[in-house]
Amino acid sequence: MKKIPILLAALGLASYSGLAFAEADAERGAATAAICMACHQADGSGMNIAGGESWPRLAGLDAAYISRQLHDYKSGARSNASMMPFVNMLNEQQIQDVAAYYASLPATQGKGSEGADEATLKRGQQLAERGDWSDYIVSCKSCHGPDNQGAGDVFPGISGQHAGYIKAQLQAWKAGARKNDTQDLMGSIARRMSEDDIHAVAVWLASQNSVAK
Ligand code: HEC
Ligand code: HEC
Numbered sequence: 001m002k003k004i005p006i007l008l009a010a011l012g013l014a015s016y017s018g019l020a021f022a023e024a025d026a027e028r029g030a031a032t033a034a035i036c037m038a039c040h041q042a043d044g045s046g047m048n049i050a051g052g053e054s055w056p057r058l059a060g061l062d063a064a065y066i067s068r069q070l071h072d073y074k075s076g077a078r079s080n081a082s083m084m085p086f087v088n089m090l091n092e093q094q095i096q097d098v099a100a101y102y103a104s105l106p107a108t109q110g111k112g113s114e115g116a117d118e119a120t121l122k123r124g125q126q127l128a129e130r131g132d133w134s135d136y137i138v139s140c141k142s143c144h145g146p147d148n149q150g151a152g153d154v155f156p157g158i159s160g161q162h163a164g165y166i167k168a169q170l171q172a173w174k175a176g177a178r179k180n181d182t183q184d185l186m187g188s189i190a191r192r193m194s195e196d197d198i199h200a201v202a203v204w205l206a207s208q209n210s211v212a213k
Pocket of ligand 2 (some may be wrong): 003056112125127128137138139140141142143144157158160165166167169170180182185186189199202
């Protein structure tokens, strides 16, 4: 999206009032985020809710990734009853601004791995870092970056995300309920994972740093 204002400026169209392509503004986004805080919290850390619908950490995620997800909720490409009413309140400018705001917040740490046993964490680490060729599961880090902290705007950081949210997303892909990613990359992985493996990788990732320390 960053390229669009530049392109418009080059074409001399930037001042055309019919186009809502002003540069994303994190400060304006902070005001918009007031309606998101009840769930995503004032610091963007979200919340792990055992046995319930966890609220993902947004703090420190890539702005283009966040805005793509908001567009997908809005268009129905990704559906969620909790998000739908809030995303419908946002216009294009507010989506850009709120995405820039959450991306600018310091990343927080994941919850939900407390009390996980050694064997489970070890299995989770194996899946995240090496994969399991006997089940045709590619390592998470091969796409999500060396420490699963994200790679560019396509592969979101999943290290330090809440276990409950990671689990819910893998289960949604496995069931075919989330399918807004390109080429079904996540669906084809999640369908090869057992419930135990989904749990293991979720709790291990939640126990890892969300950004390089
Ligand atoms: C009532 C609680 C609630 C409110 C309020 C809320 N959200 Fe969410 N949000 C959720 C839940 C639950 C999910 C996970 C949904 C799913 O599984 O797809 C989510 C997911 C998201 C995601 C996807 C994150 C990812 O990593 O893919 C983004 C982005 C997001 N919310 C932004 C916002 C913004 C911006 C607002 C305010 C305009 C907002 N949310 C308000 C509950 C809420
Ligand atoms: C072949 C590449 C690839 C591999 C390997 C991969 N992912 Fe992903 N993953 C993606 C892409 C692309 C997305 C973003 C989907 C979108 O844009 O909606 C994603 C998104 C996710 C999300 C959603 C994050 C969020 O904030 O909503 C989770 C959770 C996830 N992956 C977990 C995993 C786990 C766990 C593994 C390893 C078992 C893994 N992924 C391996 C490509 C991959």
